[in-house]
Amino acid sequence: PLAAVSLGTPHFSHHEWMRLLPMLRHIAPGRGIPIYVNTGRATLTRLQDEGELESVKAFNLIPVTDTCTYVTTIIERLDGVVMTNSGKWAHYAPGNIGVSVAFGEMEDCIRSAAVGHVVRGAP
Numbered sequence: 001p002l003a004a005v006s007l008g009t010p011h012f013s014h015h016e017w018m019r020l021l022p023m024l025r026h027i028a029p030g031r032g033i034p035i036y037v038n039t040g041r042a043t044l045t046r047l048q049d050e051g052e053l054e055s056v057k058a059f060n061l062i063p064v065t066d067t068c069t070y071v072t073t074i075i076e077r078l079d080g081v082v083m084t085n086s087g088k089w090a091h092y093a094p095g096n097i098g099v100s101v102a103f104g105e106m107e108d109c110i111r112s113a114a115v116g117h118v119v120r121g122a123p
Helices: 014-027 041-049 087-097 106-115
Strands: 002-012 035-039 061-065 081-084 100-103
Touching: 002 014, 002 087, 002 106, 014 035, 014 041, 014 106, 035 106, 041 061, 081 087, 081 106, 087 100
Parallel strands: 002 035, 002 081, 035 061, 081 100
Antiparallel strands: none
16 A cells, blocks of 8 residues: 655756646545655745645645655655655665655656555556
8 A cells, every 4th residue: 555655855846846736637646645745945935926836735745845755754654655756765765764665757656646556657
């Protein structure tokens, strides 16, 4: 079972957010799998000012500012696999926070959150 998705290590840029947000709206994850996105404070402020984050709660998206979810236990559930698109996150998270990691493309991560388990490749 998938416990969470963690994106953005290094921190998500505005451009990466602009790829992610339409993907969320298209795939529409809604199974309660949290999607943590590490990003910088300035980037988050810009997205808020642009109104881009108004509907993110519907997708269980949790912005994390100025730190990474593998540094401290920000992720609430650590009892399943955490999926990421970041090689850096996949390397450090098991030793730092004791999770099992699945690696995939950003779209794979979002599709996995939508179904509640790890999926890879075209639907």
